[in-house]
Amino acid sequence: xxxxxTKSMARNIFYGGTVFFFLLLLALTFDxxxxxxKLDNSGNLTPQVIAGKKVWETRNCIGCHTLLxxxxxxxxxxxxxxxxxGPEFIKAWIQxxxxxxxxxxxxxxFNLTNEELDNLVEFLKYSSEIxxxxxxxxxxx
Amino acid sequence: MQYKSQAxxxxxxxxxxxxxxxxxxxxxxxxxxxxxxxFLFPALPFNIARMVHTNLLIVWLLFGFMGSAYYxxxxxxxxxxxxxxxxxxxxxxxxxxxALTIVGYLALPYxxxxxxxxxxxxxxxxxxFLEQPLITKVGIVIVALGxxxxxxxxxxxxxxxxxxxxxxxxxxxxxxxxxxxxxxxHNLVKDKFYWWxxxxxxxxxxxxxxxxxxxxxVLIKVTGVDREVIEKWLYVIITLALVTGLIGTGHHYYWIxxxxxxxxxxxxxxxxxxxxxxxxxxxxxxxxxxRRREHPNxxxxxxxxxxxxxxxxxxxxxxxxxxxxxxNYYTHGSQITAAHGHMAFYGAYVMxxxxxxxxxxxxxxxxxxxxxxxxxxxxxxxxxxxxxxxxITLFLTAAGILQVWLQRVSDTPxxxxxxQDQISLFFWMREWAGVVFFTGLVLYLVxxxxxxxxxxxxx
Numbered sequence: 001x002x003x004x005x006t007k008s009m010a011r012n013i014f015y016g017g018t019v020f021f022f023l024l025l026l027a028l029t030f031d032x033x034x035x036x037x038k039l040d041n042s043g044n045l046t047p048q049v050i051a052g053k054k055v056w057e058t059r060n061c062i063g064c065h066t067l068l069x070x071x072x073x074x075x076x077x078x079x080x081x082x083x084x085x086g087p088e089f090i091k092a093w094i095q096x097x098x099x100x101x102x103x104x105x106x107x108x109x110f111n112l113t114n115e116e117l118d119n120l121v122e123f124l125k126y127s128s129e130i131x132x133x134x135x136x137x138x139x140x141x
Numbered sequence: 142m143q144y145k146s147q148a149x150x151x152x153x154x155x156x157x158x159x160x161x162x163x164x165x166x167x168x169x170x171x172x173x174x175x176x177x178x179x180f181l182f183p184a185l186p187f188n189i190a191r192m193v194h195t196n197l198l199i200v201w202l203l204f205g206f207m208g209s210a211y212y213x214x215x216x217x218x219x220x221x222x223x224x225x226x227x228x229x230x231x232x233x234x235x236x237x238x239x240a241l242t243i244v245g246y247l248a249l250p251y252x253x254x255x256x257x258x259x260x261x262x263x264x265x266x267x268x269x270f271l272e273q274p275l276i277t278k279v280g281i282v283i284v285a286l287g288x289x290x291x292x293x294x295x296x297x298x299x300x301x302x303x304x305x306x307x308x309x310x311x312x313x314x315x316x317x318x319x320x321x322x323x324x325x326x327h328n329l330v331k332d333k334f335y336w337w338x339x340x341x342x343x344x345x346x347x348x349x350x351x352x353x354x355x356x357x358x359v360l361i362k363v364t365g366v367d368r369e370v371i372e373k374w375l376y377v378i379i380t381l382a383l384v385t386g387l388i389g390t391g392h393h394y395y396w397i398x399x400x401x402x403x404x405x406x407x408x409x410x411x412x413x414x415x416x417x418x419x420x421x422x423x424x425x426x427x428x429x430x431x432r433r434r435e436h437p438n439x440x441x442x443x444x445x446x447x448x449x450x451x452x453x454x455x456x457x458x459x460x461x462x463x464x465x466x467x468x469n470y471y472t473h474g475s476q477i478t479a480a481h482g483h484m485a486f487y488g489a490y491v492m493x494x495x496x497x498x499x500x501x502x503x504x505x506x507x508x509x510x511x512x513x514x515x516x517x518x519x520x521x522x523x524x525x526x527x528x529x530x531x532x533i534t535l536f537l538t539a540a541g542i543l544q545v546w547l548q549r550v551s552d553t554p555x556x557x558x559x560x561q562d563q564i565s566l567f568f569w570m571r572e573w574a575g576v577v578f579f580t581g582l583v584l585y586l587v588x589x590x591x592x593x594x595x596x597x598x599x600x
Contacts, residue, residue: 007369010376017380021387028388028406032334032399040330040398045200050327053364057325058252058260063188069332069474071269074175074187076557079358085570086538097181105178107343108186110252123565127329135396137549139470 039131064107066141068132074105075125077141082128084139087121093118099130142504144215151505152232153208153497158586160201160239161491166581167194172572185247192246192272198486199427202241205234205494207288209355210308212501214292217358218299223233223291227255231287241259241272244276254300264325268336271322278322288470303372304354304361307379311350317343330398337393343551345389345414346455346488349382350495356448359500360425363442367431372426381417391416392464396486405464411464415457418489425449426520438503438510440519444496447527451488457536459484471549476541476564484534487526495585497544503595512593532574540567 061067064075081090094117098106112120121124142148171190179189202289216220222228245254253265258274261267261471274283289312296305361368391407394400409434425446436442439530458479463472472478499519503511538573548560555563 005373007303007373007376010373010380014376014380014383019385020385025390028391028403029334031362032394032403033331035171036330038400039400040328042328042330044326052262053327053329058255059190060192060251060267060272062269063191063269064186066474067329068333069450070397071474072188072191073476073479074171074191075473077338090557100179103178105174105561106182106186108183108188130330130398130578131398132398133401135293135470138554140548140554140560 038058041129041131043059044126044129045097046122046124046126047128048119051116052121053062053125054120055112055120056123059110068128068130069135077106078124078127078134079130079132080128080136080139080141082124083123084141087125092118142456142507144221146225146228147212147215147501148505149225149228149232150208150212150501152229152386153204153211153503154505156232156236157201157208157498158281159205159492160197160204160349162586163243163577164194164197164201165582166522167197167576168491169572169579173563173574174569176572177566189246189251192479193243195270195271197243200235202490202494204235205497206312206351206355209494209497209501210292212497212505213308213355213358214305215299216550217302217305218296220295220299222342223294223298227291229340231284231291232441234280235284238277238284242277245274246272265323268332270340271316271336275402281319282316285319287406288315289313302368302408303375304358307357308354311347311354314347314350315343318347333397334394334399342387342389344485345386346383348490349417350379351388352448352452352489353379353382356421356425356445357499359441359445359496360428361535362500363436363438363445364428365432366428366431371428374420378417378420380425381413381420385410385413386417391414392466394468394595395466395469400419403479408464408466411491412461414464415453418453418457422449422453433460436510436557438500440511440516440523441496443520444499445493447523448488448492448496450529451492451530453488454531454533455481455484455486455488459538462538471545474543475544475549476537477545478541480537480541482533483537484530487530502589508548508595510595511588512595513590514593515591518584518591522581522585522588525584526578527581529574529578529581532570533578536567536571536574540564540571543567 061072061078062070066073066077066079067077069077085093094110094112097109100106169188170181170185171187171194174190179452209249211222211228223350249257254274255266258276260275263275265278266272269337292309292312296309318339324335326332357371360366361371387404389411391403392411394403394407426449429442463477463481503509510518533536543564544560547555547563548557
C-alpha cells in the first residue's frame with residue numbers, strides 16, 4: 001500500500017465502517033422483528049407448543065437432527081417431519097427407539113410421557129407451519 | 142520473555158492442547174458412528190459425543206485466545222499484567238468448570254443435567270453449541286469479565302498499540318455477543334435469529350479481530366517488518382471482515398422464517414466475506430517475503446503462513462461455495478455445511494492459536510526457538526494435520542454433493558437415511574483422514590518433548 005494511505009486513515013475507516021454496518025444490521029433487525037408475525041407462525045404458539053419446545057431442547061434433539069436446516073447432520077430434518085410422517089407415526093417412532101438393528105444409527109429411548117409426546121408433536125406441527133420460503137426443496141428434507 | 146507476568150499464558154496453552162486432544166478423540170468416535178451406527182451406543186449416543194466435540198473446540202480456543210492475550214498484552218503495553226494472580230485463579234475456575242460440564246454431559250442424561258443445573262429458572266440449554274448448563278454459562282461470563290478486567294486494566298496503564306486495541310475490541314465483542322446465549326424466546330424463529338448473534342457474530346465477526354491481532358503480532362515478531370505497515374494491514378483486514386460479515390449474517394436468514402429480503406442482503410455481503418481472508422493470505426506472505434530478519438523459529442512462520450492459506454480456503458472459498466441463496470436452497474443443512482465448518486474452524490481459529498503457541502511456547506520455556514529436531518517434528522505435524530483436514534473437507538464435500546443430488550435435486554428423491562447409506566464410502570474415507578489428523582496431533586504433542594540444541598533466550 002502506498003504512503004498516502006496512512007494507518008490512521010485505515011483505523012478511521014475501520015471504526016466508521018463498523019459503526020455504519022452495525023447500525024444497518026440493527027435497522028434490518030428492527031424491520032425483521034416488525035415483519036415476523038406474518039411469517040413465523042407465532043399465532044400458534046400455544047402453551048403446548050412452548051412445552052414441546054422445552055422437550056425438544058432438554059433431550060438435545062439438535063445434537064443429531066436438523067430443524068429448519070440447522071443442527072447436526074446425523075439424522076433426518078425435523079422441521080417438516082410433521083408433514084412427512086404425521087403425528088401418530090412420530091409418537092410411535094419415538095416410543096419404539098432404539099431399533100437395535102446391528103450397525104444402524106441408533107436413537108436413544110427418552111422415556112417421554114404421553115403428555116410430553118403430544119407437546120413435542122405440537123411443537124413440530126408449529127415448526128412445520130413457519131414460512132420458510134419453500135425450504136426444504138422436497139418433503140424428504 | 143520480557144515480562145514476568147507473561148508466564149501465566151503457559152498453563153492456558155497446555156490446557157488448550159489437552160482439550161484439543163479430547164476434541165479430536167470425540168471427533169473420531171463420531172466419525173465412526175456415521176458408518177457404524179451403533180458404535181458405543183447406548184453408552185455414548187451421537188448427540189452427546191457431538192456436544193463434547195464442539196464444546197471442547199470452543200473452550201480450548203477460548204483458552205488459546207486468553208493465553209495468547211496474557212502473553213501479548215504485557216509486551217504490547219510494555220508493562221506487567223495488572224494481576225497475574227487473577228489470571229491464574231480464573232484459569233483454574235475455567236478449567237474445573239469446563240471439566241465438570243463435560244463430566245455432566247457424559248455421566249447424566251441431558252434432561253437430568255438440565256433439571257439439576259437450573260434450566261427451569263432460565264431455559265437456555267439444548268441449542269446447538271450453546272448446550273452448556275445455565276451455571277456453566279454464568280461461569281463463562283464471570284471468567285470472561287475477570288479476564289477482560291485484567292487485560293483492560295493492563296492496557297489502561299501501558300502503551301496502547303493498534304494490535305492491542307484491536308485484540309481488546311475483539312475480546313469485548315466476544316463477551317458481549319455471548320450474552321445473547323441467555324436469550325431463548327419461545328418463538329423458534331426469534332430463537333434462531335438471535336442464536337446467530339452469538340454464533341455468526343463470533344466466528345464471522347469479532348473472532349476475526351482476535352485472529353487478525355494475534356497473526357499481526359506474530360508476524361511483527363518473526364519478520365521484523367515495521368509495525369506501521371503491519372498495523373495498517375491489520376486495519377484493512379478487519380474492516381473488510383466486519384463490513385462484509387455484519388450484514389453477511391443474513392446468509393443464515395434465508396430459510397428460518399425471516400423476511401425474504403435477507404436472501405439479497407445475505408448473498409451479496411457474504412459473497413464478499415472471502416475478501417478479508419484473501420487479504421490475510423496476501424498479508425502473511427507479503428510480510429514474510431519482506432522480512433528483515435531470519436527468526437530461528439521456522440515452525441511458527443510455517444503456522445502463520447498456513448493460517449493465511451487455510452483460513453482463506455476454509456472460511457473464504459468453502460464458505461462462498463454455498464453462501465448464495467439459490468445454491469444454499471439445496472445445500473442448507475447438508476454435509477456441505479459440515480465440510481465448510483471443519484476447514485473454516487481449523488484454518489482460521491485452530492491454526493492461529495497453534496501459530497501463537499508455536500511462537501510463544503519456546504520463549505515461555507526459556508529459549509527463542511525449539512531445537513531443529515523438535516521443529517522438524519512440529520512441521521511434520523503441521524503438514525499431516527493440515528493435509529488431513531483438506532481431505533476431510535474434500536470427502537465431506539463429495540458426500541454433500543451426492544447427498545444434495547440424491548435427496549433434494551433428483552426427480553425421485555431418496556429419504557435421508559437411504560441417502561446416507563449411499564454415501565457411506567465417503568464417510569469411511571473421512572474417518573481415515575481423521576486418523577491421519579490424529580497421527581499429526583500425536584506428533585505435535587511429541588514435538589514438545591524432543592530435546593536438542595536450542596538457540597539463545599531472546600529473539
